Amino acid sequence: MKTGKAVPVTVDEYIAMFPKVVQERLIMMRQIIKKEAPEAEEKISYGMPAYHLNGPLVYFAGYAKHIGFYATPSGHEKFKKALSVYKQGKGSVQFPLEEALPVKLVEDIVKFRIKENATKIKLGLKKKTR
Numbered sequence: 822m823k824t825g826k827a828v829p830v831t832v833d834e835y836i837a838m839f840p841k842v843v844q845e846r847l848i849m850m851r852q853i854i855k856k857e858a859p860e861a862e863e864k865i866s867y868g869m870p871a872y873h874l875n876g877p878l879v880y881f882a883g884y885a886k887h888i889g890f891y892a893t894p895s896g897h898e899k900f901k902k903a904l905s906v907y908k909q910g911k912g913s914v915q916f917p918l919e920e921a922l923p924v925k926l927v928e929d930i931v932k933f934r935i936k937e938n939a940t941k942i943k944l945g946l947k948k949k950t951r
Contacts, residue, residue, distance in 0.1 A: 832863055832870045836883075842918060843883045849922050850881045850888060857931040875938035879931055887915040888922070892930045899933055900926065 829835040836847045847870075854861070854872050861874040869882040869889075880891040887908075894912045897904060903926050908915040916922055 828868065829865055832865065835865060835870055839883045843885070843888075846888045846916075846918060846922060847881070847883050849924075850890070850927065853924060853927045854879060854881075854931055857928050858935055874935060875942050878934045878938065884915075886919075887917050890914050890916060890927065890930075892934055895937060896930050896934050900930055903929075 829838060832851060836844050836851070839847065851863075851870065855863070858872060858874055858878060861872040861878055864871055864873070866873075866877075867880065869880050869891075871880045872878040877893060879893075879896065882889040882891075891913050892900075897909065897912055897914060903923075904914050907917075
């Protein structure tokens with residue numbers, strides 16, 4: 822993402838940096854995450870939208886031909902089979918713009934990450950954070 826613009830401070834600013842077709846997908850990703858994790862803190866981290874609830878939850882990013890989704894390695898490992906149809910990297914998956922966004926899959930991954938972070942809190946492996 823090279824835009825020559827200032828680094829975004831809010832998710833709204835981040836989304837506004839992209840062409841309309843990418844913006845639509847970014848908005849969809851944001852809506853899915855906020856629906857499943859309404860208590861999560863929304864911010865920009867690593868230059869992209871990030872959601873934190875008892876630790877990092879998920880991130881997403883816009884690109885010219887895909888939406889990147891980052892659910893930490895554990896989120897990707899748990900949904901390895903369902904994600905296998907998409908191009909992946911370590912801890913990332915690419916959802917092509919020319920295909921429908923896998924809404925149910927994203928919802929399931931977000932729910933998994935919420936439970937995973939909550940379990941770490943219960944086990945005393947993490948401090949409770951927003």
